[in-house]
Amino acid sequence: MDFEYTPKVKEMQARLLAFMEEHIYPNEARYLAEIEANRAKGNAWVPSQVIEELKPKARAAGLWNLFLPKSKRVPEGLSNLEYAPLCEIMGRVPWAAEVFNCSAPDTGNMETLERYASEEIKDRWMEPLLRGEIRSAFLMTEPDVASSDATNIQCSIVRDGDDYVINGRKWWSSGAGDPRCAVYIVMGKTDPEAPRHSQQSMIVVPANTPGIKVLRHLSVFGYDDAPHGHMEILSKTCACPPAICCWARAVASRLHKAASALAASTTACARLAPPNVRWS
16 A cells, blocks of 8 residues: 655645744743733733734635535545645644634534535625635533534423524533534434434534523643633523534544544644654
8 A cells, every 4th residue: 555645746745845834933931922012001812913824825725625525615624644744744833723714623524515515605604604604613512421422412402483592501612612613513312202313413503693602611631722721611491593503523624633532642642752853
């Protein structure tokens, strides 16, 4: 079996590596200083100016929306096989993927919208996500159950006349702390009487819908991960007009996260290792 990268991937790797050297690595300290300055002013939840300045450069370099395969809206999207080695490079700096509009949870949410949403919903939510104008969050994990197994989900989504009514508490909702987060994809139970693996659906919910409230941010080992954040969110009799319900979340987003995590761990080892030890 041939594991060699194609000429296309090799060329894009070279272009991405050059971009990282010129624009990402030199701005690592500035990014952290910007967050600390915002925190000192009393609000760490401010979008990064560093990232916003670099987005047009990434787009001009042809390094934009690379994660989404087989989409008429994103003809530049790569297959997972092509994208994985590029995702690994982006993951060497935790915030770099957003510069290329390739950051979670937006990537997985856009994949879900691309595969399952109506054209109306794609126009309303997917297009501004593809342009990097808004952010999104995926609401699955719940505090009272082991919700990495979706069959345990307790949040209810019930059709009531012309609306879907959502009741439940979610947490570790990554990205919901960003003030640009405009839309959620919420997983809930729509048919408790169905077979165990057919009870759940996902629904698109505007973040400003009455009845849905961000309660607090959650920290990990003392870090709040601002301005991205992981939030606890309460939905209490939140009524939404008919929207797309999906049976499955795209698996590819997990591949993206795995590649990014691998890159982050490799970078950490490289920075901790003695000078005579090489990590690559």
